Amino acid sequence: MRIFALETDSEKLKKQFLAEGEQEVLMTYYHGLSFFFASLREMGLTILLVAVGIAATTWGAPIGWTLGILFAFWFVFVFFNLFRAYIDWAYDFILVTTDKIIFVDQTSIFRQEITPLNIENVGGVSTKTQFWGIFPFGIVSLHLKEGMGGDRVIKKYVPHAQKVAAIISDVVTRYQRYDHQADSGEGEGGNVAGGGGR
Numbered sequence: 001m002r003i004f005a006l007e008t009d010s011e012k013l014k015k016q017f018l019a020e021g022e023q024e025v026l027m028t029y030y031h032g033l034s035f036f037f038a039s040l041r042e043m044g045l046t047i048l049l050v051a052v053g054i055a056a057t058t059w060g061a062p063i064g065w066t067l068g069i070l071f072a073f074w075f076v077f078v079f080f081n082l083f084r085a086y087i088d089w090a091y092d093f094i095l096v097t098t099d100k101i102i103f104v105d106q107t108s109i110f111r112q113e114i115t116p117l118n119i120e121n122v123g124g125v126s127t128k129t130q131f132w133g134i135f136p137f138g139i140v141s142l143h144l145k146e147g148m149g150g151d152r153v154i155k156k157y158v159p160h161a162q163k164v165a166a167i168i169s170d171v172v173t174r175y176q177r178y179d180h181q182a183d184s185g186e187g188e189g190g191n192v193a194g195g196g197g198r
Contacts, residue, residue, distance in 0.1 A: 005112040008091060010104075017095070017102050017116055026096040026167050031137040034157035035089035042078045042085070049074050084108050094140075094155065096168055098175070101142070103153070117153065119175040121145055125168045127161045140165050 001008045014024065049070050056066045088107050095102040101122070105113040121144055128139040138161030142153040158164050 004109045006087065006091065006106050006109040007112065010091075010093060013104060013114070014095060014102075017100070017114070018097060019099065022100075023098045024095065025098060025171055026164065027093055028159060028164060029093045030089055030155075030157045031135070031159045032089065033135060033137065035085055037157075038085040038088065039082050042082045045078050046074065049078075094158070094164070096164075096171060098171065101168065103155070115153075117142070117144075119172055122168070122172050125165045125172070127165045129161075130156060136160060138162065140168075142168070 007013055010027070014027075018024070053066055053070045057063050084107055087109070088105075091104070091106045093104050095104070098119075100119055101117045103115040103117070105115070107113075122142055123145040124143040126141045126143065128141065130138050137157050137159045140155050140158045140161050144151050144153065
């Protein structure tokens with residue numbers, strides 16, 4: 001289902017970027033704790049507003065007015081941030097194919113960012129633990145080749161980050177070997193053609 005810029009059907013998004021003959025290798029969403037940690041401030045504000053509401057009614061404030069004002073405050077300052085954090089967690093994913101890595105970032109119903117990264121531009125991949133490795137997720141860093149500015153693409157809260165990094169590394173290695181073999185084949189063919197010309 002599409003709501004403005006937000007696409008909730010991941011299969012539709014995948015079809016837009018998969019070329020003919022390209023195969024899906026891995027698709028992973030971000031860990032559920034990413035939503036929890038992103039909404040900690042909003043949870044604290046909600047508890048604070050509930051406490052203010054209880055205190056205000058205890059001191060004799062009109063219940064209707066108190067609830068109305070506090071709900072309006074919660075809706076403006078808490079709900080939208082919670083909603084954004086939920087969308088960011090529920091509909092963002094990493095897709096690894098035989099040719100590219102696609103990062104889908106949908107922060108709200110008005111903003112969608114999709115970044116396809118060709119495998120040939122990946123120079124390496126590394127992982128890092130989060131929260132001392134207590135939880136089953138971590139940070140995956142893709143190191144881009146110097147031609148791309150030598151930058152890194154860093155993604156946090158990736159479930160089983162080491163396994164994901166290993167799969168990406170394997171895809172990159174296979175791509176480079178295939179590309180190298182194709183170049184070697186072309187080179188051999190070129191020598192044969194050159195010999196025939198003489």
